[in-house]
Amino acid sequence: MNIKGNILVVDDERPQREILKTILEDEGYVVHTAGSGRDALELFRNTTPDLILTDLKMPDIDGMNLLNSFTRGPNSSPVIIMTAYGTINSAVEAMKNGAFDYLTKPLEKDELLITVKRAFEKLNLEKENRILRQELEERFRIEGIVGSHGS
Helix, strand or coil, rough: CCEEEEEEEEECCCCHHHHHHHHHHHHEEEEEEEEEHHHHHHHHHHHHCCCEEEECCCCCCCCHHHHHCCCCCHHHHEEEEECCCCHHHHCCCCCCCCEEEEEECCCHHHHHHHHHHHHHHHHHHHEEEEEEEEHHHHHHHHHHHHCCCCC
């Protein structure tokens, strides 16, 4: 089976982490789990996941703070926020702060998988875009060098 990508699941509730891990691994993803915000930051530094699923409410570092840590800097990753305490305000705040999406618990398996798939489609498009941009820059740099020689 093809590995579809690396996902970091952050939730202080072990059963929730285990369920998500099973569902996502069955779909071909490599899944790392963290039971706290601190563990998540450590794993993020050591594994650089493609995507992060994080609970909003956690005892040490909450999902909004993790969102800010994971979406800033050169190794940023898209973040999907999960919460049992979903409100319009927290959803809007999460999206304004750069969350890819916002899911309410209990999670619906199909909705989860569709959201994760969409996140990876976006990642792949961004990656293709970067590669094409680099190829164009290299081509024009070489043509510029070759073309300016004769004048």
